[in-house]
Amino acid sequence: AQSVTQLGSHVSVSEGALVLLRCNYSSSVPPYLFWYVQYPNQGLQLLLKYTSAATLVKGINGFEAEFKKSETSFHLTKPSAHMSDAAEYFCAVKNAGNMLTFGGGTRLMVKP
Amino acid sequence: DGGITQSPKYLFRKEGQNVTLSCEQNLNHDAMYWYRQDPGQGLRLIYYSQIVNDFQKGDIAEGYSVSREKKESFPLTVTSAQKNPTAFYLCASSIGDRDRPGYTFGSGTRLTVV
Numbered sequence: 294a295q296s297v298t299q300l301g302s303h304v305s306v307s308e309g310a311l312v313l314l315r316c317n318y319s320s321s322v323p324p325y326l327f328w329y330v331q332y333p334n335q336g337l338q339l340l341l342k343y344t345s346a347a348t349l350v351k352g353i354n355g356f357e358a359e360f361k362k363s364e365t366s367f368h369l370t371k372p373s374a375h376m377s378d379a380a381e382y383f384c385a386v387k388n389a390g391n392m393l394t395f396g397g398g399t400r401l402m403v404k405p
Numbered sequence: 406d407g408g409i410t411q412s413p414k415y416l417f418r419k420e421g422q423n424v425t426l427s428c429e430q431n432l433n434h435d436a437m438y439w440y441r442q443d444p445g446q447g448l449r450l451i452y453y454s455q456i457v458n459d460f461q462k463g464d465i466a467e468g469y470s471v472s473r474e475k476k477e478s479f480p481l482t483v484t485s486a487q488k489n490p491t492a493f494y495l496c497a498s499s500i501g502d503r504d505r506p507g508y509t510f511g512s513g514t515r516l517t518v519v
Contacts (some may be wrong), residue, residue, distance in 0.1 A: 302445070325506045336411075336495055336510035344506075383448070387506040390455060391436065391499055397447040 295320045295386045297367075299396035307404045312356075312371040314399050316318030320363065325387035326367045328358055331398075332380045340382075343367060354378070379403045407432045411496050411511035417519050418483070418490065426481045426514045428496035435501030437479035438508065441465060451494075454479055455501060483516065489502040491518050 300315040302311040318324055323345050329337040341352025348360045358369045369382060409430040418424045428437065429508025439451040451461030454473040473479055479498075483490045493515050497508040 327507060329510075334513065334515065336409075336494075336512045337497075338509075339507060342507055348479075349463070391501055391506050392438075392453065392509055393506070396446045 294388045294394060295324055296394055297326070297384045297386045297396040299382075299384050299399050301399055302397065303400045303402065304373045305404060308376055309373050312374045312378065312401065314369040314382050314384075314401065316367045316369065316396060317365050318367060318384075318386050320386065323362075325402075326358075326360065326395040327385040327387075327393065328352065328356070328367075328369050329383045329385065329395075330354075330366065330380050331383065337383060340369070362399070374401075374403045376403050407463055409496055409498055409509055409511035410513050411494075413514060414512070416514055416516045418516060419519060421441070421485045423484050424490075424516065426483070426494055426496075428479045428481065428511060429477055430479075430498045430509070431477060432498055432500075432509060433476070434498035434509070435476070437473070438497045438499075439463075439469075439471065439479070439481045440495040440497065442495060442513075448495065453482065465504045480512075490516055492516060 296390040297318045303328045313349045328340040332336045343360045351357045356371045381398050383398050385393040412427045436455045438453040440448040449465050452471040454460035469480045495513050496511040
């Protein structure tokens, strides 16, 4: 089964700084990849997904992710962090039976 | 608007009691899932169902039970056999089409043992 690894369980940035959340996948075939965001005491919300149409994927709230096959990565970025971006972010990959396997999550903290 | 509804938002259980968490979707999705979330442990799959009247155990099914009698509904029962049930529970659904992957999540139920 394919898996994803999120490097860094906690990331802290200053407001206005670049956000970079890392996700690496293990797959021998082109994967379907996802980023979800979870605000406290809420469910997960889809930020963006890669389905092999384009390597640079734009999502909601100014986030984007680039699929890099050579690096087996799908890192999430945002040019300028906002206080409202503070949340937990999950990377996921589609496996057999259309099921998703999630990474361990990265908590993003934004300092004023 | 279509979506997934989990109820209640907060639930308190006494030791030795069974409790049932509700999950209803009106998205016409074939597949439904239950996850448990503990601080710092990500999402752990409890049970999933890809079609009505069929369901499969996930990674941590012990102490839990489910049913899938209707496409729209996938209730989770936390039994007294679950020794540490305090957690945040998330329900999700998916369309079941391999070319349209991805889950829609409910807003969660926080279960606390008192």
